[in-house]
Amino acid sequence: MQLFYCILIGFFGLLVGSFLNVVIVRLPKMLQKNWEQECHEFLGQKPETQAATSPSPYNLCFPRSHCCHCQRQLSWYENIPLFSYIFLKGRCRSCKTTISRIYPVVELLASLVSFVVAQHFFNSPLLIPALILSLSLIVLSFIDFEHQILPDCITLFLLWLGLGLSAVDLSVSPADAILGAIAGYLSLWSIYWLFKFFTHKEGLGYGDFKLLALLGAWCGYSALPFILLIASVTGSIVGLTLILCFNRDRRAPLAFGPYIALGGWLTFMWSQPILSFYHHLVLW
Numbered sequence: 001m002q003l004f005y006c007i008l009i010g011f012f013g014l015l016v017g018s019f020l021n022v023v024i025v026r027l028p029k030m031l032q033k034n035w036e037q038e039c040h041e042f043l044g045q046k047p048e049t050q051a052a053t054s055p056s057p058y059n060l061c062f063p064r065s066h067c068c069h070c071q072r073q074l075s076w077y078e079n080i081p082l083f084s085y086i087f088l089k090g091r092c093r094s095c096k097t098t099i100s101r102i103y104p105v106v107e108l109l110a111s112l113v114s115f116v117v118a119q120h121f122f123n124s125p126l127l128i129p130a131l132i133l134s135l136s137l138i139v140l141s142f143i144d145f146e147h148q149i150l151p152d153c154i155t156l157f158l159l160w161l162g163l164g165l166s167a168v169d170l171s172v173s174p175a176d177a178i179l180g181a182i183a184g185y186l187s188l189w190s191i192y193w194l195f196k197f198f199t200h201k202e203g204l205g206y207g208d209f210k211l212l213a214l215l216g217a218w219c220g221y222s223a224l225p226f227i228l229l230i231a232s233v234t235g236s237i238v239g240l241t242l243i244l245c246f247n248r249d250r251r252a253p254l255a256f257g258p259y260i261a262l263g264g265w266l267t268f269m270w271s272q273p274i275l276s277f278y279h280h281l282v283l284w
Contacts, residue, residue, distance in 0.1 A: 002119075002122055005118065005122065006115050006118040006119050006122070007115065009114050009115060009117070009118035009131075010111045010112070010114050010115030010118065011111070012114060013110040013111040013112075013113060013114025013115065013131075013135070014081045014082060014107055014108075014110065014111035014114075015081055016110055016114070016135060017081055017082075017106050017107030017108070017109070017110030017111060018079065018081040018107055019060075020106050020107075020110055020135060020138060020139050021102070021103050021106050021107065022060055022065070023060060023139050024102070024106065024139055024142045024143055024146075026058070026059070026060055027060070027139075027143065027151055027153075028143060028146070028147045028149065028151075029058070030058065030059060030060075031149070031151060033058065065078075065079055067092045067094060067095060067097065068097075069092060069095050069097040070092065070094050070095035070097070072092070072094045072095070078093060081107040082104050082107045082108060082111075085099060085103060085104040086104075102142065106138065106142060109138060110135055110138060113134045113135070113138065113265075114131060114134070114135070116269070117130045117131055117134050117269070118131075120269055125170055126165075126170055126171065129161065129165055129170065129171075130268070130269075132158075132161070133158060133161075133162075133218060133265075133268065134265060136154055136157075136158055137261040137264065137265055138261075139154060140154055140155065140211065140257060140258075140261055141257060141258035141261045141262070142258075144207070144255040144256075144257030144258055145255045145257075145258050148205065148253060148255050149205075149207060150205070150207030150208065150210065150211055150257050151207075152207075152210070155207065155210040155211055155214055156210065156214075158214040158218075159181060159210065159213055159214035159217055162177060162181075162214055162217030162218040163177050163178065163181065163217050165177075165218075166178075166217065171218055171219075172218070172219065172220035173220075176220035176221055176222070177216075177217045177218070177220065178217075179216075179220075179221040180213075180215075180216025180217050180218075180219060180220045180221040180222075180223070180224065181213045181214070181216045181217040182213075182216075182221075183216055183221045183224055184209075184212035184213040184214070184215060184216030184217075184221075184224055185209045185210065185212065185213035185216075187212065187224065187228070188204055188208050188209045188212050189209050191203070191204065192204045192209070204256060205256075205257075207257060208256050208257055208260060211257055211260050211261065211264075212224070212227065212228075212260055212264075215227055215260070215261075215263075215264035215267075215268070218264070218268055219264065219267050219268050219271060223267045223268075223271055226263070226267050226271075226274050227260065227263040227264050227267050228260075228263065229263070230259070230262065230263030230266055230267070231256065231259040231260045231262065231263040232259075234259045234262055234263070235254070235256055235259035238254075238259070239254050242254075
């Protein structure tokens, strides 16, 4: 029964993964449009183009799914998560342009993560909140990887949700959640200003502060060292691999958000085994 239940949740995650792709692609563009509009309003300038004065609807619902190259609207059978990509052999049916591999990767990752969360929180009131956190971290990771931004509309929502769950004793205690949020933000904020003072460069973004703050609200302040340790190790490994194996410019910025998200998710899911392993190493 539990296995069937988890598979069902995994299939649900596959369907949600298709929507996550929409958010990953469209939300940065929506934010860009809003920032441009706010800049025009602040400076008292009129939009430069007619399209800016009467824009067509562009949000998470409109326009309908279409090929980014030829703009042809997709049929329902071209929108089936994962299976459509396999059926179409990774190419648009009309213009034969290669479809980004990010789409099936996100859908498959959302399905696998949902399955793991369902197994871990089977018959737990934390199941739905854990799914929301996990799937949202996927969105944040891919957006940050591509655009080096972590949208406030997601990070702040998750921060308040984590604090709210602590108030009803569904996650950590309220004191742990509040201290976790404060310590998570101030720790990276302090590192940011120290790095900037000595190097006159910006090594982190404010979105990273908020991301660690929300993870502190979900996991508690005691989990922050493990989150940062996992994030630092994985980020270093990936960064060195890109530089040594793929000739990436070492001066090019590398998004840190995906590694914070990974460390936070692993700690949220398996905090007790991680703590036990740490104590074992210390005592040994």
